[in-house]
Amino acid sequence: MKILENLRLSNFSTIKIGGVAKKVYFPENLEDVVYLIKLSQDTNKKLIPVGIGSNLIFKDGFLDYIFVSTKYLKDLNLKQSGEYFYINAQAGVSFKTLINIVKKYNLEGFENLSGIPASIGGAVAMNAGAFGSEIFDIVEEVYWINNKAELIVSKKENIRYSYRYSQFQEEGFVYKVVLRLKKSNKDISKIIRNHLIERNKKQPLNLPTTGSTYKNPEGSFAGYLLEKSGFKGKRIGDIGFSEKHANFLVNYGDAKFKDLKKLLELAEEKVKKEFNINLKREVRIIE
Ligand SMILES: Cc1cc2nc3c(=O)[nH]c(=O)nc-3n(C[C@H](O)[C@H](O)[C@H](O)COP(=O)(O)OP(=O)(O)OC[C@H]3O[C@@H](n4cnc5c(N)ncnc54)[C@H](O)[C@@H]3O)c2cc1C
Structure with missing residues (x-):
């Protein structure tokens, strides 16, 4: 290795x-x-x-x-069974690769997730989602390795997951994922194209970013709370909440981690003060 x-x-x-x-x-x-x-x-x-x-x-x-x-864990295969297609993808397979398959066979279930810059392993760990869908909608089973170094095969119904959360954030390495998709009557490529246009309109895709910084609290939007608290476009050094989307942190050049931490702390304090809401970080910070 x-x-x-x-x-x-x-x-x-x-x-x-x-x-x-x-x-x-x-x-x-x-x-x-x-x-x-x-x-x-x-x-x-x-x-x-x-x-x-x-x-x-x-x-x-x-x-x-x-x-x-997971860069070199990229094995992938596709099996058809009746109207269903089963995709077996190792952790490092990218959404880009999966979207190409989905378009080629006009498969339904994945289209709303197009444009998320994810590997399937990272997406399952985060339960990535968009436009009312999430990856667990189409997960069939996950091959993962626990902390005792045992390979476990878990059916979706035996996995703990919720909005932007799965048990793999606490334990285990996702090794392989089986997805189940269905042949569609809709024009899947067109839906994908429209989602990409939407993303481009709303997200600062021209600058380095990690997407949504905070999870949306129940009944509200983190972007709205940040904007109303004065954080849209707010910068410390080269790190800032985007002018285009208040929940997206962007790196304007040479951003420093300590500035990023400071900015997050200020935003969390202000939102708590203004709305009495504790923002929960979606981004995973390693320090
Ligand atoms: C421009 C942009 C747009 C985005 N839009 C969306 C969106 O619409 N919806 C959304 O949900 N997210 C979005 N994101 C966030 C991000 O793309 C998702 O969270 C994605 O699932 C992360 O995948 P990744 O492979 O990059 O994981 P990473 O960022 O590499 O890792 C994320 C977490 O998963 C863990 N992890 C990674 N691989 C594995 C594995 N094999 N086994 C166990 N744990 C693992 C990591 O340790 C880390 O804790 C966006 C990000 C950007 C930059």
């Missing part, structure tokens, strides 16, 4: 912030992942799975964790 030392973590996060990782591991198969989980147990070092890094923010400085990139 490839192991690289002293890597810049900003290259593993779409917001392009972060210091240096002592080591990053790039497993190529199940054995490699099992080895890394045992290594984590034996050395008492935390294992951090890393997908596309579109929801991950790393601190500046030196980080000595077991960073595990």
Whole structure:
């Protein structure tokens, strides 16, 4: 397995912030992942799975964790059974690849998730979602490795998940996901195109970002609360809440982690004061 030392973590996060990782591991198969989980147990070092890094923010400085990139876990196969298509995708398969399959066979169930810059492993960990859909709508089963380094196959109904949450945020490495999609009568490519246009209109896709910073509290929108609290366009140094979408943090050039932390703390305090709501972070911060 490839192991690289002293890597810049900003290259593993779409917001392009972060210091240096002592080591990053790039497993190529199940054995490699099992080895890394045992290594984590034996050395008492935390294992951090890393997908596309579109929801991950790393601190500046030196980080000595077991960073595990899913870059080389990209096996994929597709099986048809009646009107259903089953996609078996290893953790590192990107949404871009999956969307191409969905368009090719005109499959229904995934279209609302197009444009999310995710790996399937990261998406399952986060229960990524958009336009009223979430990845667990189409998950059939998940092959994952627990902290005892055992491979577990869990059917969706035996997995704990909710809005932007799954049990894999607490334990385990998602190794492979089985998705179930259906042949559609709708023009799936057109729906996908429209979603991409919508995203482009509303999101600051021209700057490094990690998407939604906070989860939407029940009955409200984090973007609305931030805007009403004066945080739309608010900057500290090179980090700021976007002018285009108040819930998106953007890096204007050389953003520093300490400024980002300060900005989040200020925003959380202000929203609490104005609305008596505790914003919950959607982004995963590693420090
Ligand atoms: C422009 C933009 C738009 C976005 N739009 C949306 C949106 O509409 N909806 C939405 O839900 N999100 C959105 N996001 C956030 C992000 O894309 C999703 O959370 C996505 O699921 C993260 O996938 P990833 O592969 O990048 O995971 P990463 O960011 O690499 O990781 C996210 C978390 O999952 C864990 N993880 C990653 N891989 C695994 C694995 N194999 N096993 C266990 N844990 C793992 C990581 O340790 C981390 O805690 C957006 C982000 C950006 C930058």
